[in-house]
């Protein structure tokens with residue numbers, strides 16, 4: 001009997017672990033193990049937990065169509081997950097376990113332990129790559145090292161890689177005589193023991209996710225290049241939540257992108273680049289486990305003198321900084337679990353370069369709120385903005401929250417959507433409402449810091465850290 005352990009790959013399509021288990025010709029069992037204590041340590045957002053919970057119901061249905069039962073277990077952490085899997089292997093006379101790799105340090109260690117434990121009992125762990133477009137380590141520079149700059153990485157990746165059709169998965173014939181009854185998903189036995197927050201705005205049925213991808217690739221992608229930076233417009237795919245939990249794979253995205261022919265539009269090429277950024281950061285954590293230990297990427301960054309200010313942090317978290325574009329973005333995050341990419345950059349820059357707070361505080365808060373929380377992308381994004389990262393933003397490039405608002409939300413549509421208190425403020429002052437003559441009558445705080453002054457402080461702090 002083969003066992004497929006599902007983790008952040010909650011799909012049946014483009015899932016090599018499942019495909020190969022079925023192709024073995026042996027009966028196949030599927031398993032999901034909830035690890036609430038581990039999730040807490042990784043600060044997984046309750047909204048993402050809800051998304052995973054709901055998605056598991058769909059996965060159970062999709063697996064049922066293939067004749068594969070989904071077992072469910074709840075333990076505390078990865079250590080217990082490994083022990084539990086050993087027990088399951090004994091109970092069901094499993095000979096091989098199939099998994100798709102994850103590249104974060106704790107996950108790598110977990111799989112290493114499992115491989116050793118299985119080997120001791122004469123079982124095999126089969127590991128596959130399905131999280132990225134390319135296998136970490138497959139795109140290297142001439143010296144055989146991983147790329148530290150995105151553009152050559154992208155070039156190397158595109159040079160050695162061809163978009164390919166997704167292999168169709170067939171039902172598991174060997175399971176026809178299998179006599180294992182599993183509980184319908186959502187049954188009281190599936191308690192999940194983790195706080196959950198409503199994620200209904202994200203449909204989880206496979207056909208709905210596929211349709212969203214199809215609609216984006218046949219329609220919106222055409223305007224992606226011109227429109228993607230404007231948060232009031234719906235011009236990005238909003239597929240990140242599915243990519244993060246593996247309800248969708250990047251290869252499925254690219255296969256759909258190329259479905260209309262080999263020549264990509266400008267929008268299509270830009271979208272492909274974003275998916276390659278995703279690979280870039282996944283490859284990076286594979287090569288640099290220190291990133292999973294909360295370390296800066298660049299060697300001089302630990303010398304940056306961050307400020308300690310719980311009050312500033314709270315104002316930022318709650319969207320009360322007095323800078324409308326920052327506050328609107330944080331309220332979007334708090335209320336929906338998602339934030340537009342441009343605004344992720346703006347609020348991250350504000351936290352680190354206007355409030356001088358350690359990027360790790362922002363990274364952790366994002367993780368605790370994001371429905372698409374993904375360690376590699378989040379860490380990469382935060383370190384890029386804080387200028388401590390691999391191919392990060394130069395430290396002297398500091399976003400101005402007023403001009404970012406004026407440029408990307410000129411009519412204040414986005415700001416007014418999330419901060420109704422500013423509805424009456426004229427466009428001219430919408431990104432600097434304290435300059436409005438009637439500001440005293442508006443229920444909105446004045447700026448907690450002066451951007452110009454803080455910018456100078458940041459330049460000095462970073463220069464000092466770099467020159468030391």
Ligand SMILES: Cc1cc2nc3c(=O)[nH]c(=O)nc-3n(C[C@H](O)[C@H](O)[C@H](O)COP(=O)(O)OP(=O)(O)OC[C@H]3O[C@@H](n4cnc5c(N)ncnc54)[C@H](O)[C@@H]3O)c2cc1C
Nearest residue numbers: 236237238239240274278341344372373374377378381382
């Ligand atoms: C500070 C910061 C934190 C971030 N945290 C996360 C996170 O936890 N999870 C996450 O998925 N993305 C993160 N991103 C990247 C990006 O903001 C989101 O992927 C994007 O906003 C998701 O919206 P979308 O699906 O509409 O993206 P689209 O524009 O449609 O892009 C398609 C896909 O490409 C990937 N992608 C796009 N931009 C990036 C990027 N810069 N880095 C890595 N992958 C990218 C995502 O999987 C995304 O779904 C972060 C960015 C920053 C600046």
